[in-house]
Amino acid sequence: MPGNVATGMSRRGVLRRTGLALAGVSAASQTARSGSASAAESDAPPSMLEQGAPVTDNPYGVPSVFEKAVVRIPGGKPPFPTAAHMLTPLQDMHGIITPNGLHYVRDHGGTPAIDPDRHRLLVHGMVDRPLSFGMDDLMRFPSVSRVHFLECSGNTPLYKSGKPEWSVQMTHGLLSCAEWTGVRLADVLAEAGLKPGATWMLAEGADAAAMTRSIPVAKALDDAILAYAQNGERLRPEQGYPLRLFLPGYEGNTSVKWLHRLKLGDQPFQTREETSKYSSLMPDGTARQFNFTMEVKSVITQPSPGHGPRGSGFCEITGLAWSGHGRIVRVEVSTDNGATWRDAVLQDPVLSKCLTRFRLPWTWDGGAAMLQSRATDETGAVQPTRDKLLAARGANYFYHYNAITTWRMAPAGEMTLAL
Amino acid sequence: MHSRIALLASIGAIALGSIGFGLAAAAEPPSPLGFGRPATPAEIAAADIDVRADGAGLPPGRGSVTDGAALFASSCSACHGEQGQKPVAGSPRLMGGLGTLATPKPVKTVGSYWPYATTLFDYIRRAMPFQAPGSLSDDQVYALTAYVLRLNGIVPDAAVLDAATLPKVRMPNRDGFVRNPNG
Numbered sequence: 001m002p003g004n005v006a007t008g009m010s011r012r013g014v015l016r017r018t019g020l021a022l023a024g025v026s027a028a029s030q031t032a033r034s035g036s037a038s039a040a041e042s043d044a045p046p047s048m049l050e051q052g053a054p055v056t057d058n059p060y061g062v063p064s065v066f067e068k069a070v071v072r073i074p075g076g077k078p079p080f081p082t083a084a085h086m087l088t089p090l091q092d093m094h095g096i097i098t099p100n101g102l103h104y105v106r107d108h109g110g111t112p113a114i115d116p117d118r119h120r121l122l123v124h125g126m127v128d129r130p131l132s133f134g135m136d137d138l139m140r141f142p143s144v145s146r147v148h149f150l151e152c153s154g155n156t157p158l159y160k161s162g163k164p165e166w167s168v169q170m171t172h173g174l175l176s177c178a179e180w181t182g183v184r185l186a187d188v189l190a191e192a193g194l195k196p197g198a199t200w201m202l203a204e205g206a207d208a209a210a211m212t213r214s215i216p217v218a219k220a221l222d223d224a225i226l227a228y229a230q231n232g233e234r235l236r237p238e239q240g241y242p243l244r245l246f247l248p249g250y251e252g253n254t255s256v257k258w259l260h261r262l263k264l265g266d267q268p269f270q271t272r273e274e275t276s277k278y279s280s281l282m283p284d285g286t287a288r289q290f291n292f293t294m295e296v297k298s299v300i301t302q303p304s305p306g307h308g309p310r311g312s313g314f315c316e317i318t319g320l321a322w323s324g325h326g327r328i329v330r331v332e333v334s335t336d337n338g339a340t341w342r343d344a345v346l347q348d349p350v351l352s353k354c355l356t357r358f359r360l361p362w363t364w365d366g367g368a369a370m371l372q373s374r375a376t377d378e379t380g381a382v383q384p385t386r387d388k389l390l391a392a393r394g395a396n397y398f399y400h401y402n403a404i405t406t407w408r409m410a411p412a413g414e415m416t417l418a419l
Numbered sequence: 420m421h422s423r424i425a426l427l428a429s430i431g432a433i434a435l436g437s438i439g440f441g442l443a444a445a446a447e448p449p450s451p452l453g454f455g456r457p458a459t460p461a462e463i464a465a466a467d468i469d470v471r472a473d474g475a476g477l478p479p480g481r482g483s484v485t486d487g488a489a490l491f492a493s494s495c496s497a498c499h500g501e502q503g504q505k506p507v508a509g510s511p512r513l514m515g516g517l518g519t520l521a522t523p524k525p526v527k528t529v530g531s532y533w534p535y536a537t538t539l540f541d542y543i544r545r546a547m548p549f550q551a552p553g554s555l556s557d558d559q560v561y562a563l564t565a566y567v568l569r570l571n572g573i574v575p576d577a578a579v580l581d582a583a584t585l586p587k588v589r590m591p592n593r594d595g596f597v598r599n600p601n602g
Contacts, residue, residue: 079509080549109546122458122466129450130458137454191450202469208552210545212469261466270472270535272542276527279596285521286595287532290602396525 072102073169082110082208085152087173090299090320091307095347096147096355098176100231104252105238106152106174108273109208112258116242119206121188121226125264128193135242138226141183146225146248149177149322149355151294153251153278153399158386160395164408164416168304171405171417175320177355180246182227185220189264198264202271203245206260213254213278214268215247219292223248223353226259249324249353250292251399253278283394294324296383297402298331298358298375308413312366317344318359323377327351330376331358337370337406338385344373352378369409370418386419470541474586477540480557481581484574487566490559494548503570510549514570517591530571534596536588540564561585 042049063070070092078084085106088098098104105111116135124130152174162171194217201220205211215224227246228235235241240257247255253273268274268290279287298321309315317335321328327350332341344358358373375383384392386403408418470476492501500506503514516526525531529539544560546552555563561580568574574588 079507083509083549109549109552122463123455124458124463124467130463131450131455132458132462133455137456140454141452187452191452191454193450204469208546210468210552212545263467263469265471267471269469270538271469272538272546275535275538275596276529276533276542281520281525281527283521285525286597287520287592288599289596291599292602395523 070102072104072173075170083108085154085174087169088176090168090172090175090301091304093301096177096320096357097231098178100178100233100236100239103176103178103230103236103239104150104152104174106154106252107207107209107238107257108211111238112207113237114206114242114258119242119260121243121259122261123188123192123264124261125202126195126198126266127189127264128195129191131192133188135228138183138188138243139228141187143181144184144225145179145181145229146223147177147179147349147351148246148248148353149175149294150246150252150255151175151297151322151324153253153291153294156297156299156401156403156405157398158401158403158405158419159390159393159397162417162419164418165305166417167306168299168301172299174252175322175355177322178230179232180225180227181229181232182225182243182246185224185226185245186222188226189220189262192264194264197266200265200268202261202263202265202269203254203256203259204261204263205240205256206258211253211256211258211273212269212271213256213273214265214271214290215245215254216292217264219247219250247292249294249326251278251294254292278399280393280399281396283396288397291400292324294322295400295402296323296325296328296375296377296381297321298328298373298383299405300333300371300373300407303371303409303413303415304407305415305417308409308415309364311413312364315362315364316359317362317371317373318357319344319373321346321356321358321373321375322354323375323379323381324353325381326353326378328356328375329378331356332374332376333358333360333362334372334374335362335369338372338374338404341374364409364413366411366413368411371407371409372404374404468541468545470537470544472535472537474537474582477537477582477585478557479582480561481579482558482560482562482565483579484562484565484569484576486559487562487564487569490563491566494555495563498549503567513567517571520592520595528571529567530573530591532592532595534590534593536564536568536573536590537586539567540585543567 070089072086088102088104121133155174156171199217201215201217203213225246227244243259244257245255245259279289300319302318303309321331331344333344334341344360347357350356384403389403406418408416498507498510499513506512512528514530516528516531519526543563565578565580
């Protein structure tokens with residue numbers, strides 16, 4: 001396009017706009033709308049020919065109207081919509097941060113609306129001083145902000161099978177990442193004073209499920225946060241407003257939302273959510289319990305099913321890697337079903353227990369391909385193949401699936417899940 | 420605030436020397452920041468609803484299989500199915516499944532999978548009936564617990580459960596759980 005490259009405005013556009021400015025604002029908008037000769041001749045973008053929306057229209061901004069398709073979706077129509085989940089559209093996410101409105105959700109009894117002025121946290125059990133904190137009390141503690149992923153233990157339900165048409169949102173969308181701000185749980189527990197022998201902590205939510213999990217005190221004192229904010233604003237209701245427990249690297253349900261009670265004890269409490277649910281069957285029929293840490297894992301988010309390349313030639317392969325055990329140190333990518341691997345570039349920042357963005361420049365020859373990514377974390381743990389994972393756990397394990405995922409690419413560029 | 424009380428108390432203790440005023444309060448180690456307020460015994464009792472595997476936390480009260488059967492028919496079977504059979508979609512099956520845990524299609528229920536009977540009391544009391552959690556009396560929860568255990572053949576028809584008898588109920592899969600060593 002000829003003209004002013006820096007502003008993308010043609011010389012004729014500049015002249016026309018200058019003239020209109022002199023003619024006055026109302027005349028300008030009339031001219032633009034009536035499609036007069038000067039407007040028709042203009043090759044400026046339509047957005048340059050009239051005033052945009054008032055700056056004051058959106059006290060709380062919303063995404064562009066052209067991004068309406070980028071939303072959370074449920075995995076299917078839930079029979080009980082309050083005991084259900086919504087998946088993050090990972091294929092449309094850039095960088096590592098999940099916008100608050102797109103963070104995945106898993107509720108067991110719906111999202112309550114809790115008035116922060118009436119919300120209290122009770123700390124009792126094996127403590128020297130049982131205490132009750134209002135939100136104002138909690139916000140007086142020294143604050144911390146940390147960027148961490150949160151992943152549901154049921155993410156990637158591929159132990160038995162998966163559907164070829166499943167997008168990365170369907171397979172991996174119970175995964176999000178945010179900057180969480182709150183106070184160190186260790187500081188709050190120090191106020192109450194732990195009694196010797198207090199090794200477990202029951203965390204209870206103020207929702208209709210009174211969601212309850214037993215947490216090792218060692219974790220509570222290590223890096224647990226009582227979070228009241230997420231990506232710079234107070235928690236969203238569906239993330240536990242006004243207060244949630246946040247346990248970096250642990251399976252999502254342990255980061256109890258709408259937190260209102262912590263009880264210290266000397267043994268796990270054996271709640272329904274750590275016996276009947278969130279426990280895993282081994283091939284011999286025994287169940288593994290307290291499977292807290294989310295293991296090393298990665299997935300290619302672009303190209304991916306439903307989001308294949310637009311043509312042969314250069315195609316950046318990008319995705320996310322994470323581990324509940326610490327930092328990601330390496331991500332390898334294969335385009336030939338694991339026969340050969342190339343190191344992907346890890347995008348800074350690479351943080352502990354946080355999503356890491358990886359990228360690999362690739363030239364697609366227009367033929368069939370099988371895309372895989374394989375992550376390694378700082379403990380040396382390498383993401384397993386599906387065969388290896390199934391050999392170790394069997395197909396009834398259900399939770400904590402972290403195997404390498406394969407996207408099949410047909411010569412036309414159509415992409416499907418190949419498990 | 421509580422630390423200020425402790426501080427005043429300890430000043431009092433020093434000032435009064437051997438008279439002994441405030442000694443109990445002074446013996447309590449002070450909290451580092453003094454945020455929050457002491458929780459009252461009444462508010463702890465009201466919130467302290469959890470029941471541990473060994474039965475710690477079970478309230479007074481009792482309930483029979485017979486009472487539980489009537490309650491289940493009126494409050495639970497709409498979702499969980501008559502006599503726990505044929506639940507509606509999304510509502511878990513509460514009975515059966517014994518011997519399936521090591522098969523390709525395990526059926527995990529209270530009867531086949533749950534390691535502790537006390538958990539049943541805890542969960543029904545905190546979360547059921549789904550549309551009205553917290554609406555049952557402790558006697559009703561004991562009765563429903565007894566009935567669901569009866570559905571699974573774990574207690575006899577004549578069973579009446581309370582804080583003493585419920586923890587003694589041995590679940591078929593009691594020894595089926597292992598703590599993940601890498602958790």
